[in-house]
Amino acid sequence: MKTEPDVFSWDDLELKKIASWDGVRNYQARNFMRDDFKVGDKVLFYHSSCADPGVAGTAEVVREAYPDPTALDPDSEYFDEASRKTGVSRWVMVDVSPVNRFSKLASLTMIRENAKLKSMALLQRGQRLSIQPVSAAEFAEIEAMGR
DNA sequence: GCCAACGTTGGC
């Protein structure tokens, strides 16, 4: 999962202990959370749109997908008019908790340079999804880079 | 700040 550290960083996650992953407003990303995120699943916590993009640590799913209430809140930056009209949020969120803080960032540059990771979704052309699938092998490789 | 790539919107 991607996050802008200016908005919500790894440090914020550690401080908060449990974070509700609200604000996802892309159907494909939503479907990944809704269909594939199970309690106990591990996720890579990726810092994007910043000076040093890369994976800062790993987290785990502590609650499976449930409706994202910010879609119904007119005061939220994630407010969604279509959801308000139906009275039901069409967006979901999951809760995650920190697991492993990387001693060094697994930078995007390092990920690019690792031949074993060349087929990662993250590196594919035009890839912008904030939630992306990661294989077990890729996950292990990146975790090793962070040590 | 630039810009390529992509998703969404809305007129027809």
Added chain:
DNA sequence: GCCAACGTTGGC
């Protein structure tokens, strides 16, 4: 259902 216009993402 097509597709142009627009908005967003995200690395650089």
